[in-house]
Amino acid sequence: MIAVFHRQxxxxxxxxxxxxxxxxxxxxxxxxITIFHVSFQYANFEYTLSYLTIVLxxxxxxxxxxxxxxxxxxxxxxxxxxxxxSARNFLCGKLLAMLTVLLxxxxxLLLIPIFLGLWGTVYYPSAYMAIFGFLLxxxxxxxxxxxxxxxxxxxxxxxxxxxAVTGAMVVISYFSSALPMPWGRLLAKLSLFSTYxxxxxxxxxxxxxxxxxxVSVLFAAxxxxxxRKLWRE
Numbered sequence: 057m058i059a060v061f062h063r064q065x066x067x068x069x070x071x072x073x074x075x076x077x078x079x080x081x082x083x084x085x086x087x088x089i090t091i092f093h094v095s096f097q098y099a100n101f102e103y104t105l106s107y108l109t110i111v112l113x114x115x116x117x118x119x120x121x122x123x124x125x126x127x128x129x130x131x132x133x134x135x136x137x138x139x140x141x142s143a144r145n146f147l148c149g150k151l152l153a154m155l156t157v158l159l160x161x162x163x164x165l166l167l168i169p170i171f172l173g174l175w176g177t178v179y180y181p182s183a184y185m186a187i188f189g190f191l192l193x194x195x196x197x198x199x200x201x202x203x204x205x206x207x208x209x210x211x212x213x214x215x216x217x218x219x220a221v222t223g224a225m226v227v228i229s230y231f232s233s234a235l236p237m238p239w240g241r242l243l244a245k246l247s248l249f250s251t252y253x254x255x256x257x258x259x260x261x262x263x264x265x266x267x268x269x270x271v272s273v274l275f276a277a278x279x280x281x282x283x284r285k286l287w288r289e
Contacts, residue, residue: 060149061156064123068153073122077115081161084111089168099176101169102186102256109190109252110226112161113197117218119157120201123150125211143283147206151276154198162191182258189255192268196248197222199275206279225249 068074088104088111169183201218208214229249244250245263248271254261 057145057149057152060146061153064150064153065156067123067126068157071122071126073118077118080115081111084108084115093172097176099172099178101172101178101183102258105165105186105190106252106256109193109249112190112194113222113226113249114219116194116197116201117205117215117222119154120198121205121211121214121218123154124202124205125214144280147279147283151199151202151279154202155195158191158194158198162187162194165190179258182256185258185260186255189252189264189268192265192272193248193252196268196271199272199279203275203279206282 085104085108088107092098092100092104165187166184169178169180169187172178173180200221204218204221205214208217225247226249228243228247245267248268251261251264251267254264
């Protein structure tokens with residue numbers, strides 16, 4: 057598993073998709089900081105994070121789908137199948153590598169409230185609670201996208217399905233209030249983006265934490281359960 061982890065990081069280092077992912081993420085972060093903290097002069101970093109979670113969700117499929125797709129190409133696929141490790145260990149190594157990327161991005165975000173505090177009053181508890189929610193939400197989306205990338209072997213189909221699911225959750229989060237109360241509330245509770253709202257206000261929402269952890273564990277477990285069947289085909 058550790059060998060796969062290192063191999064995945066070497067792959068990231070030579071991947072156009074990965075550098076595109078990082079460029080787009082930091083461009084989105086810079087644009088949001090410019091809008092909220094420079095133009096509007098807000099000191100609340102949590103407002104920026106509420107939109108950054110959507111940016112992250114739109115970018116993660118690039119990393120997950122390409123990560124699985126590159127291992128399925130011709131000679132590369134035959135080489136991977138000859139490795140003396142199980143499909144589950146192989147998948148664990150890849151998931152751990154992608155989760156580490158998310159953790160490193162989160163560590164970088166931890167520094168921004170300190171930087172913003174030099175120019176204004178930052179309410180650090182809500183800012184860091186929002187960053188914590190960003191990590192949980194990102195992990196849930198990463199687990200879901202990885203499962204979809206494993207299920208759908210065609211690159212463009214996997215990418216399209218991932219974006220369709222992400223788009224559906226974004227639409228639900230914004231338009232659930234327009235639906236009749238029982239249905240709108242139920243859909244909002246199931247959307248990974250709607251449940252992020254309490255973190256923006258510094259609230260420890262146990263339901264949201266439970267949902268994110270449940271989605272992360274569920275799709276990671278399904279991926280591991282089906283890894284041998286799907287990966288070796």
